[in-house]
Amino acid sequence: MQPFEYANPTTVKEAVSQLGAKWGEADVLAGGTDLISMMKDYIATPKRVVNIKNIKELSGIRSSGSELRIGATVTLDELMENAVVRKSFPALADAARGVSSPQIRNMGTVGGDLCQRPRCWYYRGGFGLLAVKDGKALVPDGENKYHAILGNSGPAYFVSPSSLGPALIALGAKIRLVSASGTRDVTADKFFVTPTNDTTRETALMPNELLTEILVPVGATKNATYEVRQKEALDWPLATASVALTMSGTTISSARVVLGAVAPTPWAAAAAEKALAGKTLNAQLAEEAGKAAVEGAKPLSQNAYKVTLAKVAVKRALLQAAGIKA
Numbered sequence: 381m382q383p384f385e386y387a388n389p390t391t392v393k394e395a396v397s398q399l400g401a402k403w404g405e406a407d408v409l410a411g412g413t414d415l416i417s418m419m420k421d422y423i424a425t426p427k428r429v430v431n432i433k434n435i436k437e438l439s440g441i442r443s444s445g446s447e448l449r450i451g452a453t454v455t456l457d458e459l460m461e462n463a464v465v466r467k468s469f470p471a472l473a474d475a476a477r478g479v480s481s482p483q484i485r486n487m488g489t490v491g492g493d494l495c496q497r498p499r500c501w502y503y504r505g506g507f508g509l510l511a512v513k514d515g516k517a518l519v520p521d522g523e524n525k526y527h528a529i530l531g532n533s534g535p536a537y538f539v540s541p542s543s544l545g546p547a548l549i550a551l552g553a554k555i556r557l558v559s560a561s562g563t564r565d566v567t568a569d570k571f572f573v574t575p576t577n578d579t580t581r582e583t584a585l586m587p588n589e590l591l592t593e594i595l596v597p598v599g600a601t602k603n604a605t606y607e608v609r610q611k612e613a614l615d616w617p618l619a620t621a622s623v624a625l626t627m628s629g630t631t632i633s634s635a636r637v638v639l640g641a642v643a644p645t646p647w648a649a650a651a652a653e654k655a656l657a658g659k660t661l662n663a664q665l666a667e668e669a670g671k672a673a674v675e676g677a678k679p680l681s682q683n684a685y686k687v688t689l690a691k692v693a694v695k696r697a698l699l700q701a702a703g704i705k706a
Contacts, residue, residue: 381419385428392437396560396590398430403579403587406430410453411487414496423497423504438491438592441465450594452491456543457482459490469596471547471622471701474605479543481614491591493544494555494571495583498644499616500527500538508578510535525682526618529690531643532678536574539641540582545572546622546640547605549648553596557589565595572645582644601626606697607640608689617641619686621673621693623701625661632656637673637698642690649673652694661702663695670694 387406389395400406407426409415410433418424432438438453441462448464459465460476479485479493497503502511502518511518512535519527519537527537548555548568555571557564566584575582585591603624607617620640626633635656639647652673659665670691677687699705 382422382425384419384426387428387430388434389430389432390434390436392435392558392590392592393560395430395432395435396558396588398428399559399588399590400428401588403581405587408432408495408590410489410492411455411484413484413488414492418497418504421504421506423506432590443598446598448596448598450490450596452489452591452593454490456485456488456490456493459544460485468598469547469551469603471550471603471605471624472544472596474607475543475547475620475622478605478607478609478617478620480612484614490544490594494542494548494594495585495591496541498538498582499541503538509538509575510578511537512578520680523682524680525685526616527680527683528643529677529679529683529686530639530647530674531574531645532680535576536644537680538644540572540643540645541616542572542640542646543617543620545646546620546638547603548594548596549638549646550622550624550636551596551601551603552599552624552636553594555591556593556595557585558592559586559589568594569646569648574644599626602701602703604697604701606693606700608693619689619693621690621697622646623694623697625656625698625701630660632659632661635669637669637694639673639690639693642677642686649694651675656698661698661704663699663704666695666698666704667691669698 387398406428601624607620637649637652652669
């Protein structure tokens with residue numbers, strides 16, 4: 381590892397004072413399941429590491445009127461086992477459960493899941509965030525079986541690694557960011573961004589900001605997350621879908637359908653949402669929504685299979701949310 385300063389604040393105010401004005405000056409340490417490995421591989425070389433695990437105000441899950449507040453340092457295990465989350469937000473519990481390593485669930489945090497860097501093997505191999513060599517993108521003609529099929533017209537071809545992002549977008553969550561100059565809330569669908577160069581990041585978080593909590597509106601939606609993966613052991617999903625349905629009797633008043641692991645950001649499938657509105661859900665409609673969700677997909681040379689998997693994920697997430705057996 382490259383030598384670094386270590387800060388161990390006990391308050392948010394103290395923590396943000398230790399952050400930098402630009403990326404590379406400081407990185408935040410929570411569970412450490414991603415940052416430590418990146419530092420060992422010299423992909424991340426911060427001058428200062430700011431440990432936030434001892435900041436009590438970043439912990440805990442609690443309901444406050446119309447919102448569920450989830451602290452940034454809540455672990456995936458805590459999220460998955462929380463009674464309120466399991467009852468009212470199964471899409472979040474399903475997504476946390478999908479992180480199938482007990483060790484990572486025990487250490488990994490909600491904030492860390494949202495802020496983790498792409499798992500693209502070109503990026504992790506030192507070719508930069510956009511995987512360019514000698515002015516040419518390596519992904520389109522390279523090993524791209526796990527890369528994006530949507531939003532991949534360039535320059536980013538990686539897929540968003542966040543397990544919770546699609547569910548939070550489907551549920552209409554907000555993400556709270558704090559800096560020395562104040563607090564701002566960003567809706568989950570605006571938090572994830574597609575970078576245009578190697579010096580930017582994949583989220584709206586600025587280098588001088590700390591993600592402190594997630595706020596999920598309490599509502600009567602039927603929601604679920606369904607993942608398609610190669611194996612049940614520790615593995616990254618090949619395609620996921622998170623859905624949230626607002627019902628009027630047996631009719632869908634409105635729907636949110638968000639895909640994961642298929643685009644540089646969690647992908648809101650507007651065509652699928654339109655196909656569901658005003659209709660009664662059944663297996664046929666769920667299948668039609670799955671087809672609509674991947675409209676405009678542009679598979680690369682090795683990942684066309686993801687189109688089929690994304691369709692299946694949407695169909696099964698919808699049926700799961702509605703309590704209909706596939």
